[in-house]
Amino acid sequence: MRRGFLFPVQYQLQRTSPWRSVSIRWQTWLVLLAALVLLFLGPYVVHCMMTAFSDPPPPITFKVAAASYGLLTEILLIK
Numbered sequence: 001m002r003r004g005f006l007f008p009v010q011y012q013l014q015r016t017s018p019w020r021s022v023s024i025r026w027q028t029w030l031v032l033l034a035a036l037v038l039l040f041l042g043p044y045v046v047h048c049m050m051t052a053f054s055d056p057p058p059p060i061t062f063k064v065a066a067a068s069y070g071l072l073t074e075i076l077l078i079k
Contacts, residue, residue, distance in 0.1 A: 045069075049062075
């Protein structure tokens with residue numbers, strides 16, 4: 001244990017790589033997997049919405065709404 005120079009708080013030096021400690025925790029991988037699934041699910045849903053109706057084709061407002069939904073989903077997921 002060492003003492004900090006400015007603050008009398010004790011801290012312990014970590015001897016392993018940060019990536020190794022992250023990879024051991026399964027909760028981190030679960031969150032990462034869920035985020036990736038959601039990132040790929042958004043465009044897939046938009047594709048399904050745009051190609052769902054072939055006879056008669058959907059109006060342009062439906063396609064614009066589907067594209068807007070996909071764009072908004074990706075923006076919210078990335079932030």
